[in-house]
Amino acid sequence: xxxxxxALTLTTVGQTVGPLRHLxxxxxxxxxxxxxxxxxxxxxxxxxxxxxATASSYRLDVEGAVTxxxxxxxxxxxxxxxxxxxxxxxxVEGWSATARWRGVGVGDLLALAGVGERRDVEVExxxxxxxxxxxxxxxxxxxxxxxxxxxxxxxxxEPLHLDHGFPLRLIGxxxxxxxxxxxxxRLVVR
Amino acid sequence: xxxxxxxxxxxxxxxxxxxxxxxxxxxxLFWIGLAAGWAVIVWSVVGAMGDSIxxxxxxxxxxxxxxxxxxxxxxxxxxxxAGWVTARRxxxxxxxxxxxGLATSALLALLTWPQVRGYGERPATPSALPLDYARNAAVAxxxxxxxxxxxxxxRRRPTGM
Numbered sequence: 001x002x003x004x005x006x007a008l009t010l011t012t013v014g015q016t017v018g019p020l021r022h023l024x025x026x027x028x029x030x031x032x033x034x035x036x037x038x039x040x041x042x043x044x045x046x047x048x049x050x051x052x053a054t055a056s057s058y059r060l061d062v063e064g065a066v067t068x069x070x071x072x073x074x075x076x077x078x079x080x081x082x083x084x085x086x087x088x089x090x091x092v093e094g095w096s097a098t099a100r101w102r103g104v105g106v107g108d109l110l111a112l113a114g115v116g117e118r119r120d121v122e123v124e125x126x127x128x129x130x131x132x133x134x135x136x137x138x139x140x141x142x143x144x145x146x147x148x149x150x151x152x153x154x155x156x157x158e159p160l161h162l163d164h165g166f167p168l169r170l171i172g173x174x175x176x177x178x179x180x181x182x183x184x185x186r187l188v189v190r
Numbered sequence: 191x192x193x194x195x196x197x198x199x200x201x202x203x204x205x206x207x208x209x210x211x212x213x214x215x216x217x218x219l220f221w222i223g224l225a226a227g228w229a230v231i232v233w234s235v236v237g238a239m240g241d242s243i244x245x246x247x248x249x250x251x252x253x254x255x256x257x258x259x260x261x262x263x264x265x266x267x268x269x270x271x272a273g274w275v276t277a278r279r280x281x282x283x284x285x286x287x288x289x290x291g292l293a294t295s296a297l298l299a300l301l302t303w304p305q306v307r308g309y310g311e312r313p314a315t316p317s318a319l320p321l322d323y324a325r326n327a328a329v330a331x332x333x334x335x336x337x338x339x340x341x342x343x344x345r346r347r348p349t350g351m
Contacts, residue, residue, distance in 0.1 A: 003290065004297035011330065025326035026302050028310065034317030043314040133244065163315070 015095040031097035035161035038097045044162040049128040049183045064189035067114030074167045080104045085148040091177035101171045103152035107145050115189055125170050126186040137179040148173050283345040291338035302327050
Protein backbone atom coordinates (compact mmCIF):
# COMPACT_ATOMS: atom_id res chain seq x y z
CA UNK A 1 0.00 0.00 0.00
CA UNK A 2 2.81 2.38 0.88
CA UNK A 3 4.58 1.54 -2.37
CA UNK A 4 1.43 2.12 -4.42
CA UNK A 5 0.72 5.37 -2.60
CA UNK A 6 4.26 6.57 -3.25
CA ALA A 7 4.02 5.59 -6.92
CA LEU A 8 0.69 7.36 -7.35
CA THR A 9 1.96 10.48 -5.59
CA LEU A 10 4.99 10.56 -7.84
CA THR A 11 2.86 10.13 -10.94
CA THR A 12 0.30 12.81 -10.10
CA VAL A 13 2.17 15.48 -8.14
CA GLY A 14 3.54 16.81 -11.43
CA GLN A 15 0.23 18.51 -12.07
CA THR A 16 1.34 21.22 -9.69
CA VAL A 17 5.09 20.64 -9.23
CA GLY A 18 6.43 21.74 -12.61
CA PRO A 19 9.73 19.82 -12.76
CA LEU A 20 7.89 16.54 -12.12
CA ARG A 21 5.34 17.08 -14.88
CA HIS A 22 6.85 14.46 -17.17
CA LEU A 23 6.35 11.89 -14.43
CA UNK A 24 2.70 12.91 -14.10
CA UNK A 25 1.55 9.73 -15.80
CA UNK A 26 -1.87 9.73 -14.19
CA UNK A 27 -2.51 13.38 -13.48
CA UNK A 28 -5.92 14.41 -14.80
CA UNK A 29 -4.35 17.76 -15.77
CA UNK A 30 -0.91 18.73 -16.90
CA UNK A 31 0.19 22.29 -16.05
CA UNK A 32 1.57 22.76 -19.55
CA UNK A 33 -1.36 21.31 -21.51
CA UNK A 34 -4.06 23.69 -22.62
CA UNK A 35 -4.62 26.76 -24.75
CA UNK A 36 -1.54 29.04 -24.49
CA UNK A 37 0.15 26.35 -22.41
CA UNK A 38 -2.17 26.73 -19.44
CA UNK A 39 -4.97 24.28 -18.50
CA UNK A 40 -8.61 25.26 -18.49
CA UNK A 41 -11.23 24.22 -15.97
CA UNK A 42 -14.24 25.48 -17.90
CA UNK A 43 -14.18 26.27 -21.58
CA UNK A 44 -16.04 29.20 -23.13
CA UNK A 45 -18.42 26.87 -24.95
CA UNK A 46 -19.30 25.12 -21.70
CA UNK A 47 -19.89 28.47 -20.01
CA UNK A 48 -22.10 29.60 -22.90
CA UNK A 49 -20.29 32.91 -23.35
CA UNK A 50 -18.76 32.60 -26.82
CA UNK A 51 -21.11 35.02 -28.60
CA UNK A 52 -21.12 37.72 -25.96
CA ALA A 53 -17.39 37.51 -25.28
CA THR A 54 -16.57 38.07 -28.94
CA ALA A 55 -19.33 40.62 -29.71
CA SER A 56 -18.38 44.19 -30.60
CA SER A 57 -20.96 45.30 -28.04
CA TYR A 58 -18.74 43.98 -25.24
CA ARG A 59 -18.24 46.47 -22.41
CA LEU A 60 -16.68 46.47 -18.98
CA ASP A 61 -18.96 48.42 -16.67
CA VAL A 62 -17.70 49.76 -13.37
CA GLU A 63 -20.61 50.77 -11.16
CA GLY A 64 -21.95 50.82 -7.61
CA ALA A 65 -20.30 53.07 -5.04
CA VAL A 66 -18.33 55.09 -7.59
CA THR A 67 -18.32 58.79 -8.44
CA UNK A 68 -17.65 58.18 -12.15
CA UNK A 69 -19.35 55.05 -13.51
CA UNK A 70 -17.35 53.61 -16.41
CA UNK A 71 -18.37 51.69 -19.51
CA UNK A 72 -15.25 50.66 -21.38
CA UNK A 73 -14.86 48.92 -24.73
CA UNK A 74 -12.06 46.46 -25.38
CA UNK A 75 -10.01 49.16 -27.11
CA UNK A 76 -10.65 51.56 -24.19
CA UNK A 77 -9.21 48.90 -21.90
CA UNK A 78 -6.23 48.34 -24.19
CA UNK A 79 -5.61 52.09 -24.13
CA UNK A 80 -5.31 52.28 -20.36
CA UNK A 81 -2.01 51.92 -18.51
CA UNK A 82 -1.07 48.23 -18.42
CA UNK A 83 0.55 46.28 -15.63
CA UNK A 84 2.23 42.88 -15.65
CA UNK A 85 2.27 40.14 -13.05
CA UNK A 86 3.53 36.56 -12.90
CA UNK A 87 0.85 34.65 -11.06
CA UNK A 88 -0.42 31.09 -10.85
CA UNK A 89 -3.85 29.71 -11.51
CA UNK A 90 -4.23 27.36 -8.53
CA UNK A 91 -7.22 25.24 -9.27
CA VAL A 92 -9.22 23.40 -6.63
CA GLU A 93 -9.01 20.43 -9.02
CA GLY A 94 -5.44 20.03 -7.79
CA TRP A 95 -3.30 21.55 -10.50
CA SER A 96 -1.56 24.87 -10.68
CA ALA A 97 0.17 26.66 -13.51
CA THR A 98 2.06 29.93 -13.41
CA ALA A 99 1.95 32.41 -16.26
CA ARG A 100 2.78 35.97 -17.20
CA TRP A 101 -0.31 38.16 -17.29
CA ARG A 102 -0.76 41.71 -18.61
CA GLY A 103 -3.73 43.98 -18.21
CA VAL A 104 -5.35 46.81 -16.32
CA GLY A 105 -4.79 47.08 -12.57
CA VAL A 106 -8.02 46.81 -10.60
CA GLY A 107 -6.70 49.55 -8.30
CA ASP A 108 -6.12 51.80 -11.32
CA LEU A 109 -9.71 51.22 -12.51
CA LEU A 110 -11.05 52.05 -9.07
CA ALA A 111 -9.07 55.29 -9.09
CA LEU A 112 -10.41 56.08 -12.56
CA ALA A 113 -13.94 55.52 -11.31
CA GLY A 114 -13.29 57.92 -8.46
CA VAL A 115 -13.25 55.37 -5.66
CA GLY A 116 -11.29 56.94 -2.82
CA GLU A 117 -8.75 55.28 -0.60
CA ARG A 118 -11.36 54.01 1.83
CA ARG A 119 -10.39 50.86 3.70
CA ASP A 120 -13.68 48.95 3.50
CA VAL A 121 -14.00 48.80 -0.27
CA GLU A 122 -15.20 45.53 -1.79
CA VAL A 123 -15.48 44.79 -5.47
CA GLU A 124 -17.84 42.22 -6.96
CA UNK A 125 -16.44 40.88 -10.21
CA UNK A 126 -19.15 39.59 -12.57
CA UNK A 127 -18.65 37.26 -15.50
CA UNK A 128 -20.59 37.04 -18.76
CA UNK A 129 -21.38 33.51 -17.62
CA UNK A 130 -24.99 33.49 -16.47
CA UNK A 131 -25.29 30.40 -14.32
CA UNK A 132 -22.91 28.49 -12.13
CA UNK A 133 -21.67 28.97 -8.61
CA UNK A 134 -18.54 30.77 -9.79
CA UNK A 135 -19.83 33.35 -12.26
CA UNK A 136 -18.70 36.08 -9.91
CA UNK A 137 -16.21 36.63 -7.14
CA UNK A 138 -15.52 39.27 -4.55
CA UNK A 139 -12.30 41.20 -4.07
CA UNK A 140 -11.79 42.41 -0.55
CA UNK A 141 -9.87 45.60 0.20
CA UNK A 142 -6.46 43.91 0.13
CA UNK A 143 -7.09 42.02 -3.08
CA UNK A 144 -8.64 45.03 -4.79
CA UNK A 145 -5.73 47.33 -3.90
CA UNK A 146 -2.92 44.85 -4.56
CA UNK A 147 -0.84 46.13 -7.46
CA UNK A 148 -0.70 42.60 -8.88
CA UNK A 149 -4.49 42.20 -9.05
CA UNK A 150 -5.24 42.65 -12.73
CA UNK A 151 -8.04 42.45 -15.19
CA UNK A 152 -5.83 40.66 -17.68
CA UNK A 153 -6.04 41.19 -21.43
CA UNK A 154 -2.98 39.12 -22.28
CA UNK A 155 -1.45 35.82 -21.28
CA UNK A 156 2.17 35.12 -22.14
CA UNK A 157 2.31 38.16 -24.45
CA GLU A 158 -0.74 37.19 -26.52
CA PRO A 159 -4.38 38.21 -26.25
CA LEU A 160 -6.22 35.88 -23.88
CA HIS A 161 -7.58 32.71 -25.43
CA LEU A 162 -11.37 32.59 -25.31
CA ASP A 163 -11.13 29.66 -22.89
CA HIS A 164 -8.89 31.69 -20.59
CA GLY A 165 -11.51 34.43 -20.33
CA PHE A 166 -11.15 36.64 -23.43
CA PRO A 167 -11.62 39.58 -23.53
CA LEU A 168 -10.91 40.18 -19.86
CA ARG A 169 -10.26 38.02 -16.83
CA LEU A 170 -9.44 38.59 -13.20
CA ILE A 171 -6.05 37.41 -11.98
CA GLY A 172 -4.74 38.20 -8.53
CA UNK A 173 -2.37 36.80 -5.94
CA UNK A 174 -3.52 34.32 -3.30
CA UNK A 175 -6.86 33.42 -4.79
CA UNK A 176 -8.19 29.98 -5.67
CA UNK A 177 -8.58 29.47 -9.41
CA UNK A 178 -12.38 29.46 -9.27
CA UNK A 179 -12.24 33.02 -7.95
CA UNK A 180 -10.08 34.23 -10.82
CA UNK A 181 -13.26 35.14 -12.67
CA UNK A 182 -13.18 34.88 -16.46
CA UNK A 183 -15.06 36.83 -19.16
CA UNK A 184 -15.38 39.79 -16.79
CA UNK A 185 -18.02 42.32 -17.82
CA ARG A 186 -18.96 44.21 -14.69
CA LEU A 187 -17.36 45.45 -11.49
CA VAL A 188 -19.72 46.46 -8.71
CA VAL A 189 -18.02 48.55 -6.03
CA ARG A 190 -19.44 48.38 -2.53
CA UNK B 191 -14.77 17.27 -9.76
CA UNK B 192 -14.94 13.75 -8.62
CA UNK B 193 -13.76 12.49 -5.32
CA UNK B 194 -11.14 9.84 -5.73
CA UNK B 195 -10.37 9.00 -2.19
CA UNK B 196 -9.04 5.55 -1.76
CA UNK B 197 -12.11 3.53 -0.80
CA UNK B 198 -9.86 0.70 0.26
CA UNK B 199 -9.24 1.57 3.84
CA UNK B 200 -6.54 -0.52 5.40
CA UNK B 201 -7.94 -3.52 7.12
CA UNK B 202 -9.14 -2.48 10.53
CA UNK B 203 -6.91 -3.02 13.46
CA UNK B 204 -9.76 -4.52 15.40
CA UNK B 205 -11.91 -2.81 17.90
CA UNK B 206 -10.05 -0.02 19.56
CA UNK B 207 -12.16 1.01 22.43
CA UNK B 208 -9.72 3.68 23.42
CA UNK B 209 -10.05 2.47 26.96
CA UNK B 210 -7.26 0.99 28.95
CA UNK B 211 -9.78 -1.09 30.86
CA UNK B 212 -9.98 -3.82 28.22
CA UNK B 213 -12.28 -4.62 25.34
CA UNK B 214 -15.49 -4.26 27.28
CA UNK B 215 -14.72 -0.97 29.03
CA UNK B 216 -15.68 2.16 27.17
CA UNK B 217 -13.62 5.04 28.45
CA UNK B 218 -13.99 8.76 27.96
CA LEU B 219 -11.93 8.64 24.76
CA PHE B 220 -14.48 6.30 23.17
CA TRP B 221 -17.36 8.65 23.83
CA ILE B 222 -15.38 11.73 22.78
CA GLY B 223 -14.40 9.98 19.57
CA LEU B 224 -17.97 8.84 18.99
CA ALA B 225 -19.36 12.34 19.51
CA ALA B 226 -16.69 13.93 17.30
CA GLY B 227 -17.22 11.32 14.57
CA TRP B 228 -20.97 11.73 14.54
CA ALA B 229 -20.62 15.52 14.60
CA VAL B 230 -18.48 15.35 11.46
CA ILE B 231 -20.95 12.98 9.78
CA VAL B 232 -23.96 15.17 10.60
CA TRP B 233 -22.10 18.30 9.51
CA SER B 234 -21.18 16.62 6.18
CA VAL B 235 -24.72 15.43 5.52
CA VAL B 236 -26.21 18.85 6.33
CA GLY B 237 -23.62 20.48 4.08
CA ALA B 238 -24.26 18.02 1.25
CA MET B 239 -28.03 18.54 1.47
CA GLY B 240 -27.67 22.31 1.59
CA ASP B 241 -25.47 22.31 -1.51
CA SER B 242 -27.57 19.75 -3.33
CA ILE B 243 -27.11 21.36 -6.77
CA UNK B 244 -23.40 20.66 -6.61
CA UNK B 245 -23.34 17.56 -4.44
CA UNK B 246 -26.23 15.57 -5.94
CA UNK B 247 -27.14 13.67 -2.73
CA UNK B 248 -28.53 10.51 -4.44
CA UNK B 249 -25.28 10.06 -6.38
CA UNK B 250 -23.29 10.80 -3.26
CA UNK B 251 -25.25 8.22 -1.27
CA UNK B 252 -24.83 5.63 -4.03
CA UNK B 253 -21.12 6.33 -4.07
CA UNK B 254 -20.66 6.11 -0.30
CA UNK B 255 -22.79 2.97 0.12
CA UNK B 256 -21.65 1.48 -3.19
CA UNK B 257 -18.00 1.61 -2.18
CA UNK B 258 -18.86 -0.25 1.03
CA UNK B 259 -20.63 -2.99 -0.89
CA UNK B 260 -17.95 -3.21 -3.56
CA UNK B 261 -15.26 -3.27 -0.90
CA UNK B 262 -16.80 -6.09 1.07
CA UNK B 263 -18.17 -8.15 -1.81
CA UNK B 264 -15.47 -7.73 -4.46
CA UNK B 265 -12.35 -6.25 -3.02
CA UNK B 266 -12.09 -8.14 0.27
CA UNK B 267 -13.02 -11.40 -1.49
CA UNK B 268 -10.34 -10.81 -4.08
CA UNK B 269 -7.72 -10.09 -1.44
CA UNK B 270 -8.58 -13.25 0.51
CA UNK B 271 -8.54 -15.31 -2.68
CA ALA B 272 -5.21 -13.87 -3.82
CA GLY B 273 -3.71 -14.51 -0.39
CA TRP B 274 -4.97 -18.09 -0.37
CA VAL B 275 -3.71 -18.87 -3.88
CA THR B 276 -0.29 -17.29 -3.35
CA ALA B 277 0.12 -19.11 -0.04
CA ARG B 278 -0.66 -22.50 -1.59
CA ARG B 279 0.99 -22.19 -4.96
CA UNK B 280 4.12 -20.12 -4.43
CA UNK B 281 7.34 -20.79 -2.59
CA UNK B 282 8.25 -18.29 0.11
CA UNK B 283 10.97 -16.69 -2.04
CA UNK B 284 8.42 -15.85 -4.72
CA UNK B 285 5.40 -15.22 -2.54
CA UNK B 286 6.30 -11.88 -1.00
CA UNK B 287 7.32 -10.05 -4.20
CA UNK B 288 4.29 -11.43 -6.04
CA UNK B 289 1.96 -10.34 -3.27
CA UNK B 290 3.48 -6.85 -3.25
CA GLY B 291 3.14 -6.76 -7.03
CA LEU B 292 -0.49 -7.88 -6.90
CA ALA B 293 -1.39 -5.36 -4.20
CA THR B 294 0.35 -2.50 -6.00
CA SER B 295 -1.20 -3.45 -9.34
CA ALA B 296 -4.66 -3.72 -7.83
CA LEU B 297 -4.43 -0.29 -6.22
CA LEU B 298 -3.02 1.21 -9.37
CA ALA B 299 -5.80 -0.33 -11.44
CA LEU B 300 -8.45 0.95 -9.07
CA LEU B 301 -7.12 4.48 -8.85
CA THR B 302 -6.27 4.96 -12.53
CA TRP B 303 -9.51 3.41 -13.79
CA PRO B 304 -11.34 6.76 -14.10
CA GLN B 305 -8.54 8.29 -16.16
CA VAL B 306 -8.07 5.22 -18.35
CA ARG B 307 -11.82 5.08 -19.01
CA GLY B 308 -11.88 8.81 -19.68
CA TYR B 309 -14.44 9.71 -17.02
CA GLY B 310 -14.43 13.50 -17.00
CA GLU B 311 -13.27 13.99 -20.58
CA ARG B 312 -14.84 17.06 -22.15
CA PRO B 313 -14.60 17.67 -25.85
CA ALA B 314 -14.57 21.45 -25.41
CA THR B 315 -11.75 21.35 -22.90
CA PRO B 316 -8.60 19.80 -24.35
CA SER B 317 -6.73 20.20 -21.07
CA ALA B 318 -9.17 17.87 -19.28
CA LEU B 319 -7.51 14.42 -19.21
CA PRO B 320 -4.86 15.37 -21.77
CA LEU B 321 -2.68 12.26 -21.58
CA ASP B 322 -2.72 8.71 -22.94
CA TYR B 323 -3.60 7.09 -19.64
CA ALA B 324 -3.99 3.55 -20.98
CA ARG B 325 -0.44 3.60 -22.32
CA ASN B 326 0.85 5.17 -19.10
CA ALA B 327 -0.94 2.55 -17.00
CA ALA B 328 0.59 -0.19 -19.14
CA VAL B 329 4.05 1.30 -18.56
CA ALA B 330 3.42 1.49 -14.81
CA UNK B 331 2.24 -2.15 -14.67
CA UNK B 332 5.34 -3.10 -16.65
CA UNK B 333 7.60 -1.32 -14.15
CA UNK B 334 5.87 -3.04 -11.23
CA UNK B 335 6.21 -6.53 -12.66
CA UNK B 336 9.79 -6.02 -13.81
CA UNK B 337 10.54 -5.00 -10.21
CA UNK B 338 8.76 -8.14 -8.99
CA UNK B 339 10.79 -10.30 -11.39
CA UNK B 340 14.06 -8.69 -10.30
CA UNK B 341 13.14 -9.17 -6.67
CA UNK B 342 12.26 -12.84 -7.21
CA UNK B 343 15.55 -13.42 -9.08
CA UNK B 344 17.53 -11.82 -6.26
CA ARG B 345 15.75 -13.82 -3.59
CA ARG B 346 16.27 -17.09 -5.43
CA ARG B 347 19.99 -16.49 -5.92
CA PRO B 348 22.05 -18.84 -3.82
CA THR B 349 23.21 -17.14 -0.68
CA GLY B 350 26.86 -16.65 0.14
CA MET B 351 27.61 -13.76 -2.18
